[in-house]
Amino acid sequence: MRKMAAALVVCLLLCVGAVAGSLEDEIMKADRDFNKATQEKRAEGWLSYFALDDAAVPDPPTAGKQAITDRYTKTFADPDFKLTWDPIKAEVFPSGKVGYTTGKYVARFKNKDGKMMESKGRYITVWRKQEDGSWKIVTDTGGPDGPAQLAN
DSSP states (O other): OHHHHHHHHHHHHHHHHHHHHHHHHHHHHHHHHHHHHHHHHTHHHHHTTBOTTTOEETTTTEESHHHHHHHHHHHHHOTTOEEEEEEEEEEEOTTSSEEEEEEEEEEEEEOTTSOEEEEEEEEEEEEEEOTTSOEEEEEEEEEESSSOEEOO
16 A cells, blocks of 8 residues: 555656646747747747736836837847847746746847947746746846957
8 A cells, every 4th residue: 555655646746747847848948939039030029929918128127018019129120139049947836827947148239339249148038828828928137148249
């Protein structure tokens, strides 16, 4: 009887771990797809992954659908600006409805002197599961690992 109970506990723990792992896989995939959509469609791709009605981002603080749309439409309108990233880790909270991804990014842009610059850093994106099962961003932020350098 004890062996059967122990086997049941192990099975339950493995099942819970598998569900948590699959949710983490979901938001890792969402983050990779977010990067791909941004590369292909720029502002349109970026904005398509935000829960725009209640999302907010820092630096400067920006909240709400119109403000976020205006901010990133302007950012991505610059043809010299390019942002790519790669998620490294994902975690989903026990509710299964909120999680985050972290990773590294590279931003390329021209400085005020017209020189192409590159800034490397790390980011964190907070995701919330939607009623349709998709994951949308509620906030996204990052910071450079150091000063921007001349791009190669």
